[in-house]
Amino acid sequence: MATEKFEVKIQKNPPESKLTELGVRTWPKWGCGPSKFPWEFTATETMFLLDGKVKVYVDGYDESFEIGAGDLVVFPKGMKVTWDVTKAVNKHYSLEK
Template identity: 65%
Template structure:
């Protein structure tokens, strides 16, 4: 289970079912959105698991996008400002710490 950190965002590609169970992902609330582009600032650390969708996240001050999609477990740090560019409808479980 490889974890990649890019632009302050941690991405775990296709985490194991046991890892998801350990975290309790299926009990987390769900959120979704259609293709769109919007700014976002994290007021707490967010861990999310994408059930479907494709997103390019542009951390503030960076021209480089961080690509996330279905099957990714992603951790966004507290205080991060970014722009979400959703190219495929998103459905995700999420948790704020």
């Protein structure tokens, strides 16, 4: 899977018990409409996508991967990407302290 070499962890449709254990529903929310923009993760970020679809391009690689509604995703600190939001995104997120 392409995400393994990028050190991105994706869990598709995790059980509600896992979301509760992590406190996902108490995390802040963020959203945006269809757009394309560069992003650098300045902290390890865990997110749970409530809605939407994003094609993620990691700097330095030709490949991309998609994340979408129902995905629990962990991006490592320092990763630089371009987000291509193809369907409006609404997500909960948590930044590692």
